[in-house]
Every structure is written in structure tokens, then in C-alpha cells.
Amino acid sequence: MEYNFRAIEKKWQEQWKASGAYKVSNESSKPKFYVLDMFPYPSGKGLHVGHPLGFIASDIYARFKRLKGYNVLHPMGYDAFGLPAEQYAIEHGIHPAVSTAQNIQNFREQLDNIGFSYDWDREVRTSEPGYYKWTQWIFLQLFNSYYDRSAQKAKSIALLVSVFEQEGNLNQECPGDSSLQFNASEWKAFTQKEQQDILMLYRLAFCGYGEVNWCEALGTVLANDEVVNGVSERGGHPVVKKKLRQWYLRITEYADRLLDGLKTIEFSEAMTEMQTNWIGKSYGAEIDFAIVSPQSSAQLTPHAAPLTVYTTRPDTIFGVDFMVVAPEHELIEKISTGEQKAAVEEYITYVKSRSDRERQAEKKISGCFTGAYAINPFNGKQIPIWISEYVLAGYGTGAIMGVPCGDERDHKFAQHFKIPITNIIGEYYNGVEANPTKDAKLENSDFLNGIVMRDAIAIVNNRLEEMGIGKKKVNYKMRDAAFSRQRYWGEPFPIQWKSGIAIPLPETELPLLLPEVDSYSPGPEGEGPLANIPEWVARELETNTMPGYAGSSWYFLRYMDPHNNETFCDRKVSDYWNQVDLYIGGTEHAVGHLLYSRLWTKVLFDLGHIGFQEPYKKLLNQGMIQGSSRFVHRLKTDPDFFVSHNLISEYDTLPIHVDVNIVDGLELDIAAFRIWKPEFANVKLLLDNNQLITSSETDLKGGRFICSAEVEKMSKSKFNTINPNDLVNKFGADTFRMYEMFLGPVDQSKPWDTKGIEGVHRFLKKLWRLFFDEIKGKLWNDEKATDEELKVLHRTIRKIEDDTERYSFNTAVSAFMICVNDLSDLKCSKREILEPLTIMLTPYAPHIAEELYHHLKNTPLFAQQRGAGGELSVLDASYPIFQEKYVTESSKEYPVSINGKVRTNINIALDATAEQVETIALSNELIQKWIEGKPVKKFIFVKGKMINVVV
RNA sequence: GCCCUGGUGGUGGAAUUGGUAGACACGCAGGACUUAAAAUCCUGUUCGCCGCAACGCGAGUGCGGGUUCAAUUCCCGCCUGGGGCACCA
CATH class of the missing domain: 1.10.730.10 (Isoleucyl-tRNA Synthetase; Domain 1)
Structure with a gap:
């Protein structure tokens, strides 16, 4: 009887299905364990061998826990809304729901092949109305909530209204506009529209205006990914920044809790670091500098508005040699002077064509002097104000003070523009590169001279506060999360606009179904396709849809109670399953999905809908499976002539991707190659032994044709994908899983x-x-x-x-x-x-x-x-x-090394004392030989490990 | 530019992170079985040197230093592959 894996695997898969072997109950006397995979986006390309890596790992762990006596929840589903399906619809006219369903079927067949233990009765698809009804419902919770800073939690917006009615916003600083202040009677005097506009500034899901990548030629908004070098990836059309009305989630209010929560969960160090960096909390100060512009060469005119900079190092204020403001900064227009104005405008035009990414990665230093000066409040020094692309408008105040001796980037800037450098850290600065130390005693720093920088920070802060021109400020790198897309294939917002006021649909009208459209093309003025539907517009419904991460922010909850029509997840059920015990997925979601789902969980917790505030107890990141591409080398001068890789140095060749499946190691399967593409059927091949063979020859004359290899992303276009189905067919699911x-x-x-x-x-x-x-x-x-x-x-x-x-x-x-x-x-x-x-x-x-x-x-x-x-x-x-x-042993073969080099092994009882071991070892003949009669300086014995004799 | 990861035989990797470097597997070489092949089994396989062989000697975990009785593991400085970026004043 031989191992007939095909029959065996088919038999048991059917049997397990028939017996409901993977059905999981929400009630059990066993302890629970929740193992979750990051659910896949069902792309048209199907699964490749990289996908199942994490799925197999989680399946092994889930089955292991089951054998160990746990009630294990191990579900699977699909993150089914997304851009590719919409793109496909635009190009082929096939409804995203149709292509998505096909892709899901294909995924399912591939998954079933591998023998996973998923409870498929719990499958979720984010694009199903029964699912996105609750995504919309959670959105309404966010819309109807604000963050109470003193209580550090989300509360109902109705509560806030009653507070306003009693005391205005005296004790509720406005997160959307910190200067906003009103008392109870003022609140009551506001019109309904004014009141609603104010509430919008408090809501956790709110509407505002933000810049997007706008491509006029395509008439659509583009993701950062789709913009390359300032033009659209498809078609190469110019892309500009455009302000559009957008929904946002006020994740910044949760920055501290998202940070603190990291300590309570097991994420890898790298992952924790990435999220921490993303949130980017820093302690610093905002400082106001008065500005003067020269009206004529002799006269300086003061400006009314100061230049406010954010710095984490107020102690370096006497080392400030220049200011840099972001090219988008609103002050620029007011302060740039006649002579410089043209240059400034030219520079701004240049910057506008560049993405944030490019601006940050640019090695070449660029910038432009505005003509204006800031005044150092302590010594009256005139400091030139520059603009440069390396300062971003979105962070801090969009303006920095340049301290070249202490900051590398400032240093390069000063050197490039030949701005004189003030040294305030004495010998800590070598004149060649900046030194960001906090340990130096300050010099050239007036009242700070002799004080260690670390201590000077508080002194300067206090002085600035006394003078009323500065204040301590905690800053976050993280910005509020843009939550709307001008797309079709996503959840519609359950929002109506009446006279400029956003009105939530009543819960009874959920789900607000995604309507059918004639065309998936964008709507007018950068609006989404929904704006093309007259009935939709007539009902004054929001025309944006939610982004991809909406549905994936809470799916782990729906698996617990997937068929519930009364609520997103019964509280008793979520109390039972609680946190995901093990979450497995790739690092590509390090800061997107993982941060957003943590946010949603915290909000749902604050509002009392669930009993825990971190979704994932333990996160395991699976590595990326890369492709190993193979290339054949073709003569540049003759497209029908290929040269074996070992000989290419003698020829001028071009590497061409060849299907990895027709290459064994590095050796090309020539017959398969000729069939692979018709254009290669009759080509000439120069083999590794310099034999040339043509299409008619089958005799290889003892030679081989060698390909070159390179590690790249796994992708169809690179012909380096491996379909798990092929391997399962050939070797079986069990072999595939273990391999x-x-x-x-x-x-x-x-x-x-x-x-x-x-x-x-x-x-x-x-x-x-x-x-x-x-x-x-x-x-x-x-x-x-x-x-x-x-x-x-x-x-x-x-x-x-x-x-x-x-x-x-x-x-x-x-x-x-x-x-x-x-x-x-x-x-x-x-x-x-x-x-x-x-x-x-x-x-x-x-x-x-x-x-x-x-x-x-x-x-x-x-x-x-x-x-x-x-x-x-x-x-x-x-x-x-x-x-x-x-398994207990009574003795062990100890390796014995003399002066760190292993010379022999001796068998010694494990319970021997150190003295006994020393006696045994030193009396050993071989060891004696190596000691060569020299005195033993030290005898090291590590029980159960080894012996080392130092002579 | 910045951040995070890796770098160990011909190959994937092991060594549960100071304590016998190369487990396990692939590949390769030789052999057994077979008319033959497949399948299976056995032997060898880090490199170099000496040798008939056993054994022995030396080097060796990207490179160069350092700490230690002992370093793949810790420290410093380089080189380099991969991934990410809204990067931070």
C-alpha cells in the first residue's frame, strides 16, 4: 500500500466538510483561543505561494491549540472593497461585485486545496450589505461622538451639546480650532448651521478640506502610489494638489492612548517602533519671532504677525542662523520683498510639482531667501527667512529655526547657501558636521552660557512663557486620517446634506445600499461616481465612499457573530471571544490597518459596545515571499540570438525575463522555451560550451543554456510566480504545507x-x-x-x-x-x-x-x-x-577546550561536582598532552555545556 | 535623505542569543537493488594543508577592530542585499 496523497486528501477534505469538523461554537466549556489571519484582498491574480505562508502558520497554530483542548476560532473572509476591482470595471465594464465574486470563488478553491481548518460558516465579505450595514453603523457612532480630553475617552455628541448649553466650550478645547471660544449664551445665540459647524470641529468622524492628488486629464483623484514624478502612473498626465471636501477620523485625539496601548500588546519591536514613529510624539516649544522686511535697503518694516516655529530644541536659540518655512506657508506672500518676490514665486512653482516623498528624499539642497528677517527675541539678531522644500507644511507650524551646528540638515543648508554658522557648543562642533548632542555646555548663548543643553531647555521655555512669545508644546507627526474616497467601490456614507448640514441617516435606514451606476467613471469636479446618479444627488446623499480600511477596521469582531442582524456583534459573544490571541499578517499594514483597527476598537470600547480596547493581543509578522526571476540574455543587435549567461561578457546583451517554471536551477529547458512564446520558436542559442544550436537541432552537444537570476517582487509580469495549485497537485497539500x-x-x-x-x-x-x-x-x-x-x-x-x-x-x-x-x-x-x-x-x-x-x-x-x-x-x-x-540522561559528552580551542570530548556524569570534573578532565591523557605541562591558570566548567582549560 | 531588517557551506537554513558552528533538507559524488528506469537504501560532502588511511594541523558565520577563558551571538567603524516613508525641526 503506498502513500496515495491525492486520494487521501480528497477523502478527508470531503469527510471533514460533511461532518462539520471545523464548525466552531460560541459556547464551550473549553478555554477560548482566537487565531486570525489578515484577510486577503481578492485580486484577479489569485493566490501565489506568498499568500499561504501566513495562512499555513496560523492554521498550524490553530490546530495545535485545538489539540491542546481549546475552543479555537479560526475564520477567514475577504477584504472585498477596493480600487483594482473598480479599475477593472472602468476598463472592462464588468461590475465590481461580479468580478469580486469571481475572484473570491477562485481564492476559495485555492484555499480549499491546502486544507485549512477555517469555519467557513463565519466567512465575511466587507462588500456585502449585511456586513457594511455595520460598517456604516460604526461610522455613525464615530460621527456622533467627540473626545472628552479630561476624561480621555469618546463620549456622545449629545452630551457635548448639553455641556455647551450650560457653560459653552470653556472646559472643552476645540480640537479642530483651538482659538474657538464661546459661552453658554453665545452658543444658544448661534444659528443651527453655526452650531452644527462647531460640532463638526469636535466629531470623531468629521468633514473638512484637505489636499489630494488631482489629475485633470483623468478627471480623478489619485493615490500616492499612482503618482510617479509628479505625473500619473497611467498615462503620464500632470498631477497637482487640489483641495477637496473630505471626511476624516480624528485619530490624533487618540495619539497618546494608541502609544500607551502598545505597551499592553505583543507586537515585534520593529512594529512597535514603526507605530511609535508614525505617531511621532515629540516634546518641544512653539516660539514667536517678530518679522521685519526691508522696504528700502536702509529701512526695515516690522510685520504685525510673528513667525511661529516649532522646535524640540529651544536651548539652541542662540545658534539660530536662519529660518526655513515651508513653501506653502501663508506668511510667504506677505513677507517676501520686491527683489526676492520673483525668485520666491519661481521656487514655489517648482515645489508644487513635487510630491512630499520626493521633497524629503531629495539630496540636492534647494531653497530661496524671502528677503525678510526674523528677530531673535533675546539678542535682537536679524535672522534671514528662507523657504525650502525640506520643511513640510503639515508638521508643527510649517516653519523651523535653523541651527546648523546642531542639526545635520540645517548644517548642509547653511553650507550650501554659505550662511555663517554660529557655534554654541564649543569643541562639540568640529566645523565639518553637525552634532545633535544635548550634553554640551552652551557657549555664545548669553544668559545660557555654561549651562548644559539638556538643562537649558526648561530655562528657555520658562523665559519665553514669561515674555509671552512661546509655550511648551507636544506635537504629533500623525495627522487625522483621511476617511473618504472619490470612488464607487466602497461603503456609501450614511449621510445626507441639507443646507450645508450633515445629517446622519437613522439607523433603521441602514444599510444605505451602494446604487447601480451606468459608468464607473468619476463624477464632476473631483467628485466620486455616485455624483453621476441623479436620484442619489436628488436625495442629497454624500457622494464620497469610505476607504478600504473601513471594513477591515472591525472585521475581527464580525467573525465572532457573523449572522447577527440586530447588532454588529453581540456583547456577550465579544466578551467570550475577546481579543484576537494571535494575529498573523505582513508588515505592509504596519501603520495603516493596524493603527486604524486599534482606533476603532478603542472608540467602540469607550462607547461601551465591547469590553476590551486592544484588538490584537499578539501579532506575528510573516515575511514576504519574493520571486526569484530568471533571465535569458539576448543580443542587442539580433533579437533571435541568445547567449548563455556565462558568456555574456563577450557580447552586448539585454536580459529578458523568462518563466521560472521552464528553468531548472539556472539551466533553461530549451524545448519548453521554444514553445513558451512563438517568437522564441526558431531562435539561435549559444550554449555555455560555445556550441551554437538552431531550432532544428535537438542535440545539445554536451552544452547547457544558463540563465541569470535576480530576486524581485513576485509578479505575473516578471514570470516568477508560482501557483500553489500546481505544487499541491504534484506533491499534495500536506507536503506543500510542510514545505x-x-x-x-x-x-x-x-x-x-x-x-x-x-x-x-x-x-x-x-x-x-x-x-x-x-x-x-x-x-x-x-x-x-x-x-x-x-x-x-x-x-x-x-x-x-x-x-x-x-x-x-x-x-x-x-x-x-x-x-x-x-x-x-x-x-x-x-x-x-x-x-x-x-x-x-x-x-x-x-x-x-x-x-x-x-x-x-x-x-x-x-x-x-x-x-x-x-x-x-x-x-x-x-x-x-x-x-x-x-529523556533524562545520566552523563554527557563534554567538549573540552584548551585555551578556547576544542581538543577532545570526555564523558562525565551529569551529577559530578566541579571538583570531580576538574580531576577527571586534568587526568585525561589527551588534555595532558595539550596542556604541555604548563600551569593551569583557570578551569572553567559550565554544567551541561562544556569545559575550558586556560593555561 | 530618514527608518526598519537581513548577510552563516554549492543552496534553503540550524545553533531557543556568550559555551562543540554547519542540525534538518536540497544539490552533488560514489555505491547497492534493477535488464533498465523510477522508487528506495548506504557512504561521503565548509575550505585549505599533510597523508594510503585513521588521525592530525590551520582557517572559517559580509569586512576591519575590540571586550571575554570562550563571540554567529556583546561593543565600535565600514561594506552590502531587502523592505518601508506623512520622517520630523
Whole structure:
């Protein structure tokens, strides 16, 4: 009987489906465990081998926990709204709902192939009305809430209104406009529109104006991704910044809580750092500088408005040699003087054509003097005001003070424009590069001279506050999250506009269904496609739709209670399942999805809808599977002539992508190549041994055609994608699952390489042969296991359990291999050993495990024990328990090194004392030889590890 | 420009992070079985040197320093692959 994986896998997949083996109940006496994958966007390209890496890891962990006696929630669904489906609709006229459904079906087939343990009854699709009804509902919660800063939590906006009626906004600083102040009677005197405009400045979901990438030629707004070098990626049309009405989420109010929450969850250090950097909390000060402009060469005119800069280093105020304001800064127009005006305008025009990204990455220093000067409030020094693209309008006040001796970028700026540099840190500054130290004693700093910079910060802050020209200020890099898109394929906002007032739809009218449209093209004036629908516009409904991250911000909750029509998720149910215990996905969502879903969770918590405020207890990042592309090299002068890679230095060639599937290692399958594309059918190939072959020749004359290789993103256009289906067909799901894990640590990025998959497949066949012999048939028996066999088993139990628990799936696979190798050597086919092994293997290779388990259990004895009709599945077996007594050793082969070099091994009892060990070791002949009679300086003995003799 | 990650045999990786570098697997070489192939099994496989061999010696975890009895692991300085950026005053 041989290992017929195709029949076995098909049989058990059907059986598990029929028996509802993966159905999960919300009620159980077992402890709960929630394992979640980042749900995929169902793209038209289908799954490639990179996708399942995380899915397999989570499936292994979920099945492992199930065997360990947990009630495990392990769902899957689709993040089904998104731009690609809309793009596809524009190009092909196919409704996004239709193409999305097709893609989902395709994904599902691929997923089913691999044998995941998802409870498909809980599937969610964010684009289904039954789902987005609740996305809209949560949006209304956000819309109807504000952030109470003193209580540090979200509260109902109705509450805020009653506060305003009693005391105005005296104790409720306005997050949208900190200068806004009114008392109770003023509030009551406002018109309804005025009141609503004010409330908008408080709401957690609010409407405002913001800049977007606008492409006039395409008549649409573009994502940053779609803009390359100031033009649209598609078509290369110019893109400009345009202000549009936008919805936002007031995530900035939650900055501190998002920061604090990181301490309560297990994210990787890198991930925590990324989120921390994104939030970007900094402590500094805002300082007002008076401005003067020369009216004539002799006369300086003061300006009414000051230049306010934000700095984290007020202690360096005497080192300020110039100011830089962002090119968008509103002051520029007022302060730039006649002589400089033209240059300033020219510079601003140049900057406008550039993206923020380009501006930041630019190595070349650019800038323009405005002609105006700021006055240092402490010593009256005139400081030139420049504009430069490296200062961004969106951060701080959009203006900085340049301290060249302490900041590298300022230093380069000063050097480039030959601005004299004031040294305030003495020998800490070497004149060549800036030194951002806080340890220097200040010099050239008036009343701060001799004070350590670190201490000077508070002194300057106090002085500025006394003078009324500065205040301490905490700043965040993070900005409020833009929450609207001028697109079709997303959730409609449940908002009507009446006389400029946003009115939420009553909950009873949810879901507000996404209407059918004739065309998916954008609406007029940068509005979304919904603006093209007369009925929609007539109802005065919002024409924007929600962004992709809306639906994914709360999907983990819907899985818990997916069919509930009364509420997004029953509170009792969310109390039971609680946080996601293990969340697996890629780092690409480090700051987007992961931050937004944390925000939504906190708001839902504040409003009392759920009982926890961090969605994910533990996050595991899977590495990216890269593609390993192959290239053939073609003569530049002759498109029908290809040169083997080892010879290209002698020719002028161009690399061309070739399908990795027709290259074995680096050797091209020439016959397959000629068939691959018709244009290659008759080409000439110069082989590695300098033999030239033409289309008619099949004899390779002992040569090979060698390709070159490069690691790139996995993508269809690079012909380096591998479809998991092909591998599953060839080797089976169990082999595929184990091979993906065997590839390396799950969190490490690596290029895909199929060539080792045979080894894993051989392992499963070898395991099979412990159970069955081709001639003798059944091998397993009920003989008593020997100590040695039990030692092999229990070592394996310890290793697999430990490795699985710490997500080291690659080493677990190798532990299985070692175990099966050992058992084969021992010719052990005893049930006592094989049964626990089979159970342990279940998370990794469920199909073969179930098959073998059933063979083992297919005896009258077990049938009797089970009773009539008793279901039997390895999925619910109990995990073998490790027993120390089988693996304890009494002695160890100690490596002995002399002066750090290992010279020999000696076997010493583990319970030997240090003195005994020293005596034994030093009397050893070989060790004596190496000591060469020299005195022993030091004898180091690390129990259970090694011995080192220093002479 | 800034941030985060990696760099170990021919290849993927192991060494649970100071304590025997190269587990496990691929590939390769040789052999057994076979008419042959597939499958399977056995042996060898970091590099260099000496040698018939056992053994032995030396080098070795990107490069150069350092700390230590002991460094893939810790520190300093470089080189380099990959990923991300709204980067921060």
C-alpha cells in the first residue's frame, strides 16, 4: 500500500466538510483561543505561494491549540472593497461585485486545496450589505461622538451639546480650532448651521478640506502610489494638489492612548517602533519671532504677525542662523520683498510639482531667501527667512529655526547657501558636521552660557512663557486620517446634506445600499461616481465612499457573530471571544490597518459596545515571499540570438525575463522555451560550451543554456510566480504545507525556491513506510516500546511543542524528520510510538495524520471503546504529554577546550561536582598532552555545556 | 535623505542569543537493488594543508577592530542585499 496523497486528501477534505469538523461554537466549556489571519484582498491574480505562508502558520497554530483542548476560532473572509476591482470595471465594464465574486470563488478553491481548518460558516465579505450595514453603523457612532480630553475617552455628541448649553466650550478645547471660544449664551445665540459647524470641529468622524492628488486629464483623484514624478502612473498626465471636501477620523485625539496601548500588546519591536514613529510624539516649544522686511535697503518694516516655529530644541536659540518655512506657508506672500518676490514665486512653482516623498528624499539642497528677517527675541539678531522644500507644511507650524551646528540638515543648508554658522557648543562642533548632542555646555548663548543643553531647555521655555512669545508644546507627526474616497467601490456614507448640514441617516435606514451606476467613471469636479446618479444627488446623499480600511477596521469582531442582524456583534459573544490571541499578517499594514483597527476598537470600547480596547493581543509578522526571476540574455543587435549567461561578457546583451517554471536551477529547458512564446520558436542559442544550436537541432552537444537570476517582487509580469495549485497537485497539500514552513523562519523574507520540496515529500513517504510495507502490508503492532524508542518520541514531543509554541515551524518540521529517521533506523512500528507522533503531526499535515490515525484505530478493541456511532477524528485527539523521565540522561559528552580551542570530548556524569570534573578532565591523557605541562591558570566548567582549560 | 531588517557551506537554513558552528533538507559524488528506469537504501560532502588511511594541523558565520577563558551571538567603524516613508525641526 503506498502513500496515495491525492486520494487521501480528497477523502478527508470531503469527510471533514460533511461532518462539520471545523464548525466552531460560541459556547464551550473549553478555554477560548482566537487565531486570525489578515484577510486577503481578492485580486484577479489569485493566490501565489506568498499568500499561504501566513495562512499555513496560523492554521498550524490553530490546530495545535485545538489539540491542546481549546475552543479555537479560526475564520477567514475577504477584504472585498477596493480600487483594482473598480479599475477593472472602468476598463472592462464588468461590475465590481461580479468580478469580486469571481475572484473570491477562485481564492476559495485555492484555499480549499491546502486544507485549512477555517469555519467557513463565519466567512465575511466587507462588500456585502449585511456586513457594511455595520460598517456604516460604526461610522455613525464615530460621527456622533467627540473626545472628552479630561476624561480621555469618546463620549456622545449629545452630551457635548448639553455641556455647551450650560457653560459653552470653556472646559472643552476645540480640537479642530483651538482659538474657538464661546459661552453658554453665545452658543444658544448661534444659528443651527453655526452650531452644527462647531460640532463638526469636535466629531470623531468629521468633514473638512484637505489636499489630494488631482489629475485633470483623468478627471480623478489619485493615490500616492499612482503618482510617479509628479505625473500619473497611467498615462503620464500632470498631477497637482487640489483641495477637496473630505471626511476624516480624528485619530490624533487618540495619539497618546494608541502609544500607551502598545505597551499592553505583543507586537515585534520593529512594529512597535514603526507605530511609535508614525505617531511621532515629540516634546518641544512653539516660539514667536517678530518679522521685519526691508522696504528700502536702509529701512526695515516690522510685520504685525510673528513667525511661529516649532522646535524640540529651544536651548539652541542662540545658534539660530536662519529660518526655513515651508513653501506653502501663508506668511510667504506677505513677507517676501520686491527683489526676492520673483525668485520666491519661481521656487514655489517648482515645489508644487513635487510630491512630499520626493521633497524629503531629495539630496540636492534647494531653497530661496524671502528677503525678510526674523528677530531673535533675546539678542535682537536679524535672522534671514528662507523657504525650502525640506520643511513640510503639515508638521508643527510649517516653519523651523535653523541651527546648523546642531542639526545635520540645517548644517548642509547653511553650507550650501554659505550662511555663517554660529557655534554654541564649543569643541562639540568640529566645523565639518553637525552634532545633535544635548550634553554640551552652551557657549555664545548669553544668559545660557555654561549651562548644559539638556538643562537649558526648561530655562528657555520658562523665559519665553514669561515674555509671552512661546509655550511648551507636544506635537504629533500623525495627522487625522483621511476617511473618504472619490470612488464607487466602497461603503456609501450614511449621510445626507441639507443646507450645508450633515445629517446622519437613522439607523433603521441602514444599510444605505451602494446604487447601480451606468459608468464607473468619476463624477464632476473631483467628485466620486455616485455624483453621476441623479436620484442619489436628488436625495442629497454624500457622494464620497469610505476607504478600504473601513471594513477591515472591525472585521475581527464580525467573525465572532457573523449572522447577527440586530447588532454588529453581540456583547456577550465579544466578551467570550475577546481579543484576537494571535494575529498573523505582513508588515505592509504596519501603520495603516493596524493603527486604524486599534482606533476603532478603542472608540467602540469607550462607547461601551465591547469590553476590551486592544484588538490584537499578539501579532506575528510573516515575511514576504519574493520571486526569484530568471533571465535569458539576448543580443542587442539580433533579437533571435541568445547567449548563455556565462558568456555574456563577450557580447552586448539585454536580459529578458523568462518563466521560472521552464528553468531548472539556472539551466533553461530549451524545448519548453521554444514553445513558451512563438517568437522564441526558431531562435539561435549559444550554449555555455560555445556550441551554437538552431531550432532544428535537438542535440545539445554536451552544452547547457544558463540563465541569470535576480530576486524581485513576485509578479505575473516578471514570470516568477508560482501557483500553489500546481505544487499541491504534484506533491499534495500536506507536503506543500510542510514545505512552506520548512523554507525558513516564518517571519523572514525569502525568495521562493521549489527545489527542496522533494525532501519534504520524501519525509512523508518515509513516515508512511513506518506503517506500511509494500510487500508485508501493515507494519504497526502493539509491542511494548523500548526505552530508546520512548526517548526518541519524548524528545520529539518536547521539541515540536516548544517550537510550535514559539512559531518556529521550520525547526519543528526538521524535528519530525529527525524523529522519523530515528524510528526508521530503529525499525520501530509500534503503535505506542506512532500514535502520539501522528497526533503531533496533525497541525502540520492533517490529511496524512487523519488517514494514519484511522488505520491505527481501526481495531475491534478501539471500536468497542468508542461505542456505537462514536465519531473519531485525529483533529480532536488529545496532544501527547511530554514525560521528562524518558529523556533524562545520566552523563554527557563534554567538549573540552584548551585555551578556547576544542581538543577532545570526555564523558562525565551529569551529577559530578566541579571538583570531580576538574580531576577527571586534568587526568585525561589527551588534555595532558595539550596542556604541555604548563600551569593551569583557570578551569572553567559550565554544567551541561562544556569545559575550558586556560593555561 | 530618514527608518526598519537581513548577510552563516554549492543552496534553503540550524545553533531557543556568550559555551562543540554547519542540525534538518536540497544539490552533488560514489555505491547497492534493477535488464533498465523510477522508487528506495548506504557512504561521503565548509575550505585549505599533510597523508594510503585513521588521525592530525590551520582557517572559517559580509569586512576591519575590540571586550571575554570562550563571540554567529556583546561593543565600535565600514561594506552590502531587502523592505518601508506623512520622517520630523
